[in-house]
Amino acid sequence: MAKGKKRSKEAKGRKITLKMAKNALKPTTDGKRRLDLSNMEIATFPKCILKLCDVDELDLSRNLLKKIPESIDKFVNLRWLDLHSNQLEQIPQAIGRLQNLYSLNLCNNRLNTHSLPHELGLLKNLRSLNLxxxxxxxxxxxxxxxxxxxxxxxxxxxxxxxxxxLKNLPNLDKLNINCNPIPPDNPPELDPIKRVECLYLVRESCLCDDCLQRCKAKRERLDSKTSGSPVHKRSMFAGLMTPNSVAQEDEAVWR
Structure with missing residues (x-):
């Protein structure tokens, strides 16, 4: 019986109260306000945080969210939204009303072509988009x-x-399109764009089983290539894996 209750609790996820949300408010390096609810086993978007909709940054990454409500447009001042490593299957049309947004991270979810609303194109101030x-x-x-x-x-x-x-994006200078089934006879015609792979360090416990196995396999391949190097720095990042998000170069502090 106890096991059944435990499974039910895990399915519902953790409930976030307004008091918990207020305690999760943090100042940013430039004096703004960030609401950090990352890695808290949240399965349902907490309605209580709508009372804190004047924040500039919202981090709901590494949770169990399957849906973001249309009420996300209440966060009119939002400039940075991180939803990576959830279970999102759809992005609401209301996302297009976040006109101040300059960074949107949707990495490591369950999105497909039909999950992305045309309203994404309304984010005219967007500088960084991770899909x-x-x-x-x-x-x-x-x-x-x-x-x-x-x-x-x-x-x-x-x-x-x-x-x-992508050819119509005049300011695009960093593109990561690795690990897609693009045929070798169809190379990208985007020479001016820097094709880079940026890394975001996370703890192993934050990754799903599939991502963890994939990252371990990649790390083993890298280790085998660098095994002959006189300097080996793997111990510096004990317990950390990469990648599951694109890092922001202009951030003064790792998020």
């Missing part, structure tokens, strides 16, 4: 309206060609 580690086969044409976009993560998806809309 890596999903099941996306193509991007909505509205992405071509993101004229301020500078960094785009599309790694570990199901793209069979480089989305044509």
């Amino acid at each position: 890596g580690m999903n099941s996306i086969e193509s991007l909505p044409a509205s992405v071509s309206a993101l004229k301020q976009l500078r960094e785009l993560g599309l790694f570990n998806n199901l793209l069979t060609s480089v989305p044509g809309c």
Whole structure:
């Protein structure tokens, strides 16, 4: 009986109260306010945080969220939204009303082509968009309206060609499109764009089993290549794995 109750509790996830949310408020390096509810086993978007909708940054990463409500548009001042490593299957149309947003991280979810609303194209101030580690086969044409976009993560998806809309992004200078089934006879025609793989360090306990095995295999391959090097720095990152998100270069402190 006790085991059954435990499974039920895990399915519902952790309940967040307004008091808990207030305690999770943190100042940013530039004097703004960030609500950090990451890695708290949250399965349902906590309605109580709508009372804190004046925050500038919202971190709901590494939880169990399957849905983000349309009420996300209450966060009118939001400039940074991190939803990576959840179980999201759909992004609400209301996301397009977050006009101050400059960074959106949707990495490592369950998104596909139909999960991305055309309203993404309304985020005219967006500088960084991470869609890596999903099941996306193509991007909505509205992405071509993101004229301020500078960094785009599309790694570990199901793209069979480089989305044509990327040619209409004049400020895009960093693109990660690794680990997609793009045929070798269809190379990307994006020479001016730096194709990079940025890393974001996370603890092993924050990764799902599939991602953990994938990262371990990649680390073993890297170790085998560098085993002959006189300096071996693996011990510096004990308990940390990469990657599951694109890091922000202009952040003064690792989030």
